[in-house]
Amino acid sequence: MLKIHNVSKAFKNNDKSVNVLENINLFVEKQEILSLVGQSGCGKSTLLRIISGLEKASSGHVKLYDEIITKPSSSIAMVFQDPRLMPWLNVFDNIKLSILNDSKETQKFKINNTLKKVGLENAGDLWPRQLSGGMAQRVAIARALVQEPKVLLLDEPFSALDSFTKTNLHEHVKDLWSSLKITIVMVTHDINEATGMSDRILVLQKPVKNKVSRNEIIKINQPRSSYKNDEYNELIKNCIFNTNNVQAAAFT
Amino acid sequence: MYLILKNINLKLQDKFPKYLSCNLIYQLSHNIIGIVLPIIIIIIWYLLTITETVRNNLLPPPQEVIDELLNLSSDGTLFSHILITLSRVFYGFVFGAVVATILGVITGVSPTLRSFFDPTIQALKAVPSLAWVPLFILWFGIFEDSKIALISVGVFFPIYLNLMMGIRQIDKKMIEVAHINNLNYFQTVRWVLLPGIIPEWVTGLRSGLALGWMFVIAAELMGASEGLGYLMIDGQMTGRPALIIGALILFAIIGKITDEILYISAKPFLKWKVSLNTMQEEENNA
Numbered sequence: 001m002l003k004i005h006n007v008s009k010a011f012k013n014n015d016k017s018v019n020v021l022e023n024i025n026l027f028v029e030k031q032e033i034l035s036l037v038g039q040s041g042c043g044k045s046t047l048l049r050i051i052s053g054l055e056k057a058s059s060g061h062v063k064l065y066d067e068i069i070t071k072p073s074s075s076i077a078m079v080f081q082d083p084r085l086m087p088w089l090n091v092f093d094n095i096k097l098s099i100l101n102d103s104k105e106t107q108k109f110k111i112n113n114t115l116k117k118v119g120l121e122n123a124g125d126l127w128p129r130q131l132s133g134g135m136a137q138r139v140a141i142a143r144a145l146v147q148e149p150k151v152l153l154l155d156e157p158f159s160a161l162d163s164f165t166k167t168n169l170h171e172h173v174k175d176l177w178s179s180l181k182i183t184i185v186m187v188t189h190d191i192n193e194a195t196g197m198s199d200r201i202l203v204l205q206k207p208v209k210n211k212v213s214r215n216e217i218i219k220i221n222q223p224r225s226s227y228k229n230d231e232y233n234e235l236i237k238n239c240i241f242n243t244n245n246v247q248a249a250a251f252t
Numbered sequence: 253m254y255l256i257l258k259n260i261n262l263k264l265q266d267k268f269p270k271y272l273s274c275n276l277i278y279q280l281s282h283n284i285i286g287i288v289l290p291i292i293i294i295i296i297w298y299l300l301t302i303t304e305t306v307r308n309n310l311l312p313p314p315q316e317v318i319d320e321l322l323n324l325s326s327d328g329t330l331f332s333h334i335l336i337t338l339s340r341v342f343y344g345f346v347f348g349a350v351v352a353t354i355l356g357v358i359t360g361v362s363p364t365l366r367s368f369f370d371p372t373i374q375a376l377k378a379v380p381s382l383a384w385v386p387l388f389i390l391w392f393g394i395f396e397d398s399k400i401a402l403i404s405v406g407v408f409f410p411i412y413l414n415l416m417m418g419i420r421q422i423d424k425k426m427i428e429v430a431h432i433n434n435l436n437y438f439q440t441v442r443w444v445l446l447p448g449i450i451p452e453w454v455t456g457l458r459s460g461l462a463l464g465w466m467f468v469i470a471a472e473l474m475g476a477s478e479g480l481g482y483l484m485i486d487g488q489m490t491g492r493p494a495l496i497i498g499a500l501i502l503f504a505i506i507g508k509i510t511d512e513i514l515y516i517s518a519k520p521f522l523k524w525k526v527s528l529n530t531m532q533e534e535e536n537n538a
Contacts, residue, residue: 072431
């Protein structure tokens with residue numbers, strides 16, 4: 001469904017070119033949850049931004065079905081680390097931003113429906129400043145889902161939340177994923193979150209000069225158990241810090 | 253004073269429905285606090301004049317100022333002076349605000365247009381207001397047009413600067429949200445840029461209006477035969493300090509009323525803004 005083909009990205013810093021991503025190849029299946037993990041600066045968020053169309057790859061491309069992504073489209077929605085709600089719009093209007101071209105009746109129907117799905121049916125009139133962190137993030141998720149995307153990109157959306165709200169939202173997102181049958185690509189720093197939510201995990205390595213970086217992909221066998229989760233966590237840590245010969249499917 | 257009124261308010265809440273007592277007393281307490289200082293100033297002024305600490309031909313007693321204003325208002329002269337000054341400020345403010353808003357928006361949104369317009373506007377900002385007077389008299393004559401042009405110049409700069417800077421300082425993350433949600437250029441301006449800069453715009457409008465009131469005096473000093481500024485000149489020429497002080501007080505009162513009207517009209521658009529005021533009002537309404 002989502003095909004990442006030979007994607008590289010370099011940023012210019014004081015006339016020097018810094019490679020952030022190098023020849024990433026990946027195929028994301030329909031209705032899959034894929035997590036991107038790795039050390040800070042390994043290009044997880046950059047890869048997500050390239051998939052979203054917010055950033056352009058230096059070389060290579062990303063295809064959704066057979067179409068190359070060159071700019072943001074309604075097929076791909078994104079939720080950021082901070083909810084990024086417009087403080088001057090109430091919850092209803094914040095969600096409306098994603099579907100401005102729909103008729104008023106359709107907007108009302110879709111927004112009320114989505115608010116119900118994220119458990120905020122009575123919050124339409126509230127201002128962002130009146131929401132808790134978890135509520136604000138759910139509004140951000142509602143804004144992404146209301147446009148009925150095929151792919152939902154999550155850029156560390158739970159990292160700023162307390163553990164109780166985080167666990168709650170994990171369940172919520174998984175429920176939405178199974179009911180809406182969408183594909184999710186998620187960036188996270190939390191290995192437990194990655195193993196708990198994903199079907200596969202891509203462990204990204206920082207590109208090192210004159211060295212081919214080994215990015216590992218780990219398939220999480222279903223159904224999961226807490227015992228297995230511990231094993232996966234150990235495996236991912238090894239992949240991130242390159243400490244062992246890992247038993248994961250490696251790709252370059 | 254505030255604490256006493258707050259206490260009265262809390263006691264009233266036990267006896268009356270909350271919505272009746274709470275808001276009313278809160279508003280009342282703030283309004284009363286606002287007039288305490290002017291009352292103190294009037295009392296000091298009164299004491300200075302009855303004890304003749306300051307000579308009455310320099311600072312007449314409050315009663316004399318009131319008499320002078322009542323005398324002028326008895327045949328409607330005062331009202332026509334107020335009206336002409338108000339109309340000058342109004343037209344100057346509207347004209348200056350419209351031009352400043354258009355230029356502020358286009359220079360804020362477009363870096364190319366900013367490079368084109370901004371250096372010239374910033375240079376013109378440094379020109380003192382009175383330096384425009386001879387040129388405007390030459391261009392527009394000594395009647396209304398030159399006065400309105402001068403007031404517009406005063407109104408223009410704070411609105412332009414606040415708006416342009418406000419747009420430039422809009423969080424890039426918000427623009428990214430607009431991009432990811434596929435908003436086109438006009439939708440981005442309508443839903444993200446314009447509502448986001450309303451607080452800066454309102455601040456600019458209020459500063460512009462205050463400067464409008466300052467510039468109207470300069471405008472009325474340049475050969476006017478009507479208006480509050482003219483009354484002050486007339487008071488100076490005829491040695492009537494009561495008239496000068498009366499005109500000054502009217503400037504202050506009308507200036508405050510127009511600023512309050514502007515603030516109240518803008519308030520519905522600033523509901524989202526978190527400020528100490530909002531928090532106090534919400535706490536009070538809770």
